[in-house]
Amino acid sequence: MSERTTRWQWPAAGIVAGAAGLATSWLTSNALHVRAWPLVAVAEWVIRHTPGGVAEAAIQRLGHHDKPFLVAVILALLALLFAGLGDLTRRVWWVPLAGFLALAVIGGLAVADERAQGGHGQVAVIVGLITWVGVWVFLVGGLAGDLEARSARTSTTGTGGDRRALLRMGLVAGAAGVIGLAAPHAGRGRRAVERARAVLPLPAVTRPVAPRGADLGLAQPWATPTGAFYRIDTTLSPPAVDPARWRLRIHGQVERELSLTFEELLSRQRTEAWITLNCVSNPVGGDLIGNAWWSGVLLKTLLAEAGVKPGADAVLQTSADGWTCGTPLDALTDDRGAMLAVAMNGAALPIDHGFPVRTVVPGLYGYVSACKWVTDLEVTTIDKAVGYWIPLGWAVEGPVKLASRIDRPTSGEVVPAGDYTLAGVAWQQGTGIAKVEVSVDGGSWVEAQLGKVPSDATWVQWRAVVPLTKGHHQAQVRAVNANGESQTPVRHDVVPDGSTGWHRVSFEVA
DSSP states (O other): OOHHHHHTHHHHHHHHHHHHHHHHHHHHHHHTTOSSOHHHHHHHHHHHTSOHHHHHHHHHHHGGGHHHHHHHHHHHHHHHHHHHHHHHTTTOTTHHHHHHHHHHHHHHHHHHTOTTOOTHHHHHHHHHHHHHHHHHHHHHTSTHHHHHHHHHOOHHHHHHHHHHHHHHHHHHHHHHHHHHHHHHHHOOHHHHHHHHHHTOOOTTOOOOOOOTTTOOSSSSOSSOOGGGSOOOOSOSSOOOOOTTTOEEEEEESBSSOEEEEHHHHHTSOOEEEEEEEEOTTOOTTOOOEEEEEEEEEEHHHHHHHHOBOTTOOEEEEEETTSOEEEEEHHHHHSTTOOEEEEEETTEEOOGGGTTTOEEEOTTBOGGGTOOTTEEEEEEEOTTTOOOTTGGGTOOSOOBOOOEEEEEESOTTOEEOSEEEEEEEEEEOTTTOEEEEEEEETTOOOEEOEEOOOSSTTSOEEEEEEEEEOSEEEEEEEEEEETTSOBOOOOOBOSTTTOOBSOEEEEEEEO
8 A cells, every 4th residue: 555545544534533523512512502612612702802803894795604704714724724633643643632632722712711601611622622532543543553554564455454444434424424413403402492482471562563654665674674684793603591591680880789580671661662773884885774673671760770879871781692892871871762672573582683682772883782682781980891892993982873875776776767766764863864865976966755753763764756867877865964964975984983974876777
């Protein structure tokens, strides 16, 4: 058996052993109801320590695929590393063992960095390490001893050795595949929470009914369906929180610390409102924004019940997955209607949107207000309420900026000549929209008709009829808020506190 014939087996064995360890680790994590198995914990560690500008570039280029892309990159790098470790065995037999141990240490540190993970995450790391080592020894037949025996084999016996090696790798690869297929079904945590969510009684929660005249019916719906609502967060595996086990702690600079169960929260007086939420990462004309019917309990009543002490001016919110955000206290206690939401569009929150409880605050970008799976509210001061995104280059405060968007026509669309209705949305939650104007090809501004909205907490639809001739055209839009301030035409990136600029679309008229 020639060196050329057998050399490929070593990197292949490394990849097979590595895959087996990942599969058993995944299975163990799910069986123990661990939210983030070690590979996911490493990916989330990368997300948490990625500079704001880099994270923003990933969101802009990859959108909702940024997290799957990161996992794919990590898996590809692991495959190369496993192959390299296997290949090095031909010269130094202990290298894979050291490499597997180093990877386990990295995974263990990432799991330990998950604040809400618990000790079971380390069990998954240990199981993966044992699998790596055990499978590796099995595949190479004892490492150093196998290497010595290999040098003494003839070409005839080598053929049999090749077959035996292939059989071993095939058996392990098949077993790893079966374990990988079984892993998603091993843990019942998320499924149990989904069942609890499906039958959860939510008294005083009503179905959404869009106000008459709010939806002009020309572009995107004024009320965003739950399935179409944008989702931006830092977790790769959304926490599945059992409402029967959920607790909210309100503490810090308060007279009386509160600890509420889900049932106790529901016993408080309920509030409902149409509220538009948007992400600070939303570029000019972007779709990281949505309008929904939220039901919950006003935060100002809970904070009043706790009794905020003088000098406090912020609340540090913490999620079940350890994510944090610092929110100005006045945004939670004024009349804007900030709430702990338990329902979205008339149904219990989806797990991916924060079930069982999340925070909804009109007028602030989500990175300083929208805490999904919220479990802790610490009343403090703004200098101490340092949330997740602030050290990564984002502004301490994030009031929503005045913005507008053209939804009809879309860029590149071909529309008929003659009178044509441009349409879109405008928003500045907490302030409201007084006027929207559109211009075609840099011509005079035409005031648009506005939809009728229930409050300044939502976006508003607009439409404007303009004459169009055949050829290439460009339209732009600007808004004026309820305070008489006009939207700035100056283009600015989303970092550090949201984008600015007029939205423009180019289209063809036939």
